[in-house]
Amino acid sequence: MSDGVAERSRPRDRILETAQDMFHKHGIKGVGVDAITEAAGTNKMTLYRHFESKDELVVECLRATAAKASRIWDEFEAQHPGDKLAQLHAWVQKASQLLSADSRGCDMANAAVELTETDHPARRVIKELKEAQREKLVALCRDAGIGQAELLADTLSLLLEGARVSMQSVGAEGPSAQFVRMAESLIASFRAR
Amino acid sequence: MSDGVAERSRPRDRILETAQDMFHKHGIKGVGVDAITEAAGTNKMTLYRHFESKDELVVECLRATAAKASRIWDEFEAQHPGDKLAQLHAWVQKASQLLSADSRGCDMANAAVELTETDHPARRVIKELKEAQREKLVALCRDAGIGQAELLADTLSLLLEGARVSMQSVGAEGPSAQFVRMAESLIASFRAR
DNA sequence: TCTAAAAGTTACAGACCGGTAACACCCTAG
DNA sequence: CTAGGGTGTTACCGGTCTGTAACTTTTAGA
Numbered sequence: 001m002s003d004g005v006a007e008r009s010r011p012r013d014r015i016l017e018t019a020q021d022m023f024h025k026h027g028i029k030g031v032g033v034d035a036i037t038e039a040a041g042t043n044k045m046t047l048y049r050h051f052e053s054k055d056e057l058v059v060e061c062l063r064a065t066a067a068k069a070s071r072i073w074d075e076f077e078a079q080h081p082g083d084k085l086a087q088l089h090a091w092v093q094k095a096s097q098l099l100s101a102d103s104r105g106c107d108m109a110n111a112a113v114e115l116t117e118t119d120h121p122a123r124r125v126i127k128e129l130k131e132a133q134r135e136k137l138v139a140l141c142r143d144a145g146i147g148q149a150e151l152l153a154d155t156l157s158l159l160l161e162g163a164r165v166s167m168q169s170v171g172a173e174g175p176s177a178q179f180v181r182m183a184e185s186l187i188a189s190f191r192a193r
Numbered sequence: 194m195s196d197g198v199a200e201r202s203r204p205r206d207r208i209l210e211t212a213q214d215m216f217h218k219h220g221i222k223g224v225g226v227d228a229i230t231e232a233a234g235t236n237k238m239t240l241y242r243h244f245e246s247k248d249e250l251v252v253e254c255l256r257a258t259a260a261k262a263s264r265i266w267d268e269f270e271a272q273h274p275g276d277k278l279a280q281l282h283a284w285v286q287k288a289s290q291l292l293s294a295d296s297r298g299c300d301m302a303n304a305a306v307e308l309t310e311t312d313h314p315a316r317r318v319i320k321e322l323k324e325a326q327r328e329k330l331v332a333l334c335r336d337a338g339i340g341q342a343e344l345l346a347d348t349l350s351l352l353l354e355g356a357r358v359s360m361q362s363v364g365a366e367g368p369s370a371q372f373v374r375m376a377e378s379l380i381a382s383f384r385a386r
Numbered sequence: 387t388c389t390a391a392a393a394g395t396t397a398c399a400g401a402c403c404g405g406t407a408a409c410a411c412c413c414t415a416g
Numbered sequence: 417c418t419a420g421g422g423t424g425t426t427a428c429c430g431g432t433c434t435g436t437a438a439c440t441t442t443t444a445g446a
Contacts, residue, residue: 045435238405
């Protein structure tokens with residue numbers, strides 16, 4: 001009898017994974033630590049033995065999701081070794097998959113919207129992780145031989161960020177439905193210069 | 194002795210205006226009705242005499258901000274009567290002003306991120322108001338003589354939406370700093386077709 | 387098997403939340 | 417002047433939240 005998400009692993013791992021899922025679905029302020037621990041098949045005391053506060057748990061969740069995202073970049077390299085342009089197209093393809101169905105968008109962006117306290121510990125790591133992702137995309141564009149790599153990377157970033165939040169306000173049939181077409185024609189346009 | 198935001202107007206108006214400001218700054222779940230009424234120079238009972246719940250207050254706030262935004266479109270027409278292309282450039286200019294300093298982005302998008310309950314009354318109006326804004330921009334692009342008006346409007350929408358959320362995660366010096374350049378070169382590119 | 391660490395259990399503190407009841411007040415229209 | 421609606425005040429309800437204390441049970445390793 002498995003608890004679905006929560007297999008019999010170490011409680012800390014179960015809490016981290018369950019928290020990621022619940023924060024994503026219901027928002028950070030929309031889910032309490034009691035609900036997390038119950039869904040993870042453990043209890044509140046155990047959570048507070050592994051994480052010094054809910055805020056720190058949030059930080060760890062964001063780091064974990066960023067680590068998962070980072071692994072996707074490794075797949076790009078594995079699928080198209082050395083072919084940076086193909087990897088860029090793979091990025092577009094992967095990004096478009098994030099826009100299907102009922103996804104609730106980017107956890108880091110959502111957290112930035114939700115956690116308005118300017119001194120919240122998560123704000124630091126959100127900025128760090130987002131900047132790291134940006135530099136990865138810039139490097140990919142540059143290595144793909146595109147002249148204005150920073151500008152293309154930033155444009156693609158904003159398009160994706162916008163598409164992921166647009167989905168949450170008007171749904172997947174809104175402007176975000178055209179993401180792939182926008183991104184591909186942008187890349188073509190930049191390559192033509 | 195004026196209370197800053199809260200002049201001596203009708204309590205309902207003060208509550209509405211104060212709530213808009215506080216929801217924008219601290220988020221919806223980040224501010225309680227007590228804090229709103231206190232800042233508005235009134236009390237909780239008066240709030241509940243004018244709004245049947247906090248959720249309904251949120252809805253009214255979103256409608257109010259949308260109405261303000263709608264007034265800006267009238268300015269475009271007033272400043273450049275009949276010249277739809279100039280109005281489109283004015284839109285870009287106005288949009289870029291939303292990206293300066295420490296703005297917390299679009300209230301409707303933020304609310305969509307924050308209010309994860311699928312049956313929240315605000316979700317209806319967010320979708321309605323966002324779709325209305327989209328159609329306005331599509332019409333503007335079309336009337337400006339651009340062929341693929343829908344695609345340009347959607348691209349500009351996603352860019353702005355992305356820029357406004359990017360600001361909240363990495364700040365105004367991130368990708369959103371290039372918004373004007375992106376938007377203008379997009380418009381030029383669409384016009385050249 | 388014995389031991390020590392990890393995990394579970396129960397109860398609780400203190401704060402905040404949305405929302406309501408009852409009552410006193412004030413200000414304006416008639 | 418008076419009546420009545422809008423407003424202010426205080427107190428309260430029931431619920432939820434993060435975080436902690438004290439204690440018991442389970443688990444894993446030597």
